[in-house]
Amino acid sequence: MRLLVTGGLGFIGSNFIRHMLAADRGVRILNLDLRTYAGNPASLADVARGPRYRWVKGDIADPAAVDRCMKGADAVVHFAAETHVDRSILDASAFLRTNVVGTQVLLDAALRHKVGRFVHVSTDEVYGSVARGLSREGDRLEPNSPYAASKAASDLLVRSYVVTHGLPAVVTRASNNFGPCQYPEKALPLMITNWIDREPFPLYGDGRNVRDWLFVLDHARALALVLRRGRTGEIYNIGGTHSCDNRELVERVRVLMGVAPGLVRRVPDRPGHDRRYALDCSKLKALGFQHAFGFTQALQLTVDWYRGHEAWWRPLKKKGGFRSYYSRQYAALRKGRASR
Ligand code: TYD
Numbered sequence: 001m002r003l004l005v006t007g008g009l010g011f012i013g014s015n016f017i018r019h020m021l022a023a024d025r026g027v028r029i030l031n032l033d034l035r036t037y038a039g040n041p042a043s044l045a046d047v048a049r050g051p052r053y054r055w056v057k058g059d060i061a062d063p064a065a066v067d068r069c070m071k072g073a074d075a076v077v078h079f080a081a082e083t084h085v086d087r088s089i090l091d092a093s094a095f096l097r098t099n100v101v102g103t104q105v106l107l108d109a110a111l112r113h114k115v116g117r118f119v120h121v122s123t124d125e126v127y128g129s130v131a132r133g134l135s136r137e138g139d140r141l142e143p144n145s146p147y148a149a150s151k152a153a154s155d156l157l158v159r160s161y162v163v164t165h166g167l168p169a170v171v172t173r174a175s176n177n178f179g180p181c182q183y184p185e186k187a188l189p190l191m192i193t194n195w196i197d198r199e200p201f202p203l204y205g206d207g208r209n210v211r212d213w214l215f216v217l218d219h220a221r222a223l224a225l226v227l228r229r230g231r232t233g234e235i236y237n238i239g240g241t242h243s244c245d246n247r248e249l250v251e252r253v254r255v256l257m258g259v260a261p262g263l264v265r266r267v268p269d270r271p272g273h274d275r276r277y278a279l280d281c282s283k284l285k286a287l288g289f290q291h292a293f294g295f296t297q298a299l300q301l302t303v304d305w306y307r308g309h310e311a312w313w314r315p316l317k318k319k320g321g322f323r324s325y326y327s328r329q330y331a332a333l334r335k336g337r338a339s340r
Pocket of ligand 1 (some may be wrong): 085185186188190202203210291
């Protein structure tokens with residue numbers, strides 16, 4: 001199978017590519033990735049020399065680049081996206097361009113080239129905050145951040161191409177991913193890398209926001225299954241094995257890492273911060289999916305990975321881009337009260 005992966009230098013995409021190359025000897029992967037701030041060729045250094053993988057630097061919103069890459073593809077797995085909620089609050093423009101226009105360019109090319117399967121990788125954030133119960137695939141979309149709104153828009157665009165043009169597409173909506181190669185602006189890698197340096201983790205608001213935690217390798221396995229067995233036009237929720245609030249997460253990681261209490265600083269809350277996400281995954285289970293990693297085991301693997309790969313993340317945190325984002329985002333930190 002010739003697979004076009006978009007955004008394969010990113011966190012989830014790179015883990016998916018490594019998984020597919022190992023799990024399927026017959027797959028050849030072309031990775032179309034612009035190498036934005038969050039894309040890192042070092043994440044795939046171990047497979048980059050192999051004959052079954054190739055990276056093409058290009059923008060999914062560029063129809064000519066997309067057309068060239070789509071030629072000969074049997075299937076597409078579309079990860080390329082701006083993903084960080086806090087950045088979308090600071091400036092939403094890149095989110096609209098990549099997540100919405102980029103998806104439309106890909107869908108048009110997939111139609112032209114008669115691709116046999118299009119997997120659109122999306123997020124549970126499109127459902128918005130759910131006070132109780134679980135979000136099901138048919139629930140109303142109530143995105144609250146510009147990021148979530150851009151993903152909801154792209155999900156609907158995919159739906160329209162299925163209904164109107166008969167494109168054989170499926171949508172997946174995953175919960176909060178964690179694991180190796182996640183850019184350290186996200187909560188877990190920020191926490192782990194800050195604590196390796198004995199620096200505080202900035203906890204937003206009261207820390208009672210609940211997230212469902214999905215190990216990225218289980219996500220990769222679920223996507224491989226949906227690629228094979230998913231039914232055209234369907235949406236599949238992909239949740240993790242553990243749901244908890246941010247206070248519990250902080251405490252679990254603190255204990256795992258052997259860090260003394262006190263390295264948490266309460267900062268003002270993110271505007272529009274969704275209180276809780278939770279997914280009903282019975283459709284995915286009906287396809288035969290089972291998690292391979294327990295939560296504590298996966299957290300430990302993640303902590304170990306960041307401890308063992310300082311050469312991967314230290315340069316990222318030193319870069320001007322991270323620092324200027326961090327100082328914009330955490331200007332509030334200086335005003336925050338120390339706690340715990
Ligand atoms: P994040 O990793 O940004 O994922 P998302 O917002 O897409 O769920 O954040 C996970 C949770 O952690 C979320 O409730 C926000 C919170 N958070 C903090 O408390 N401090 C931080 O510095 C970050 C980045 C997130």
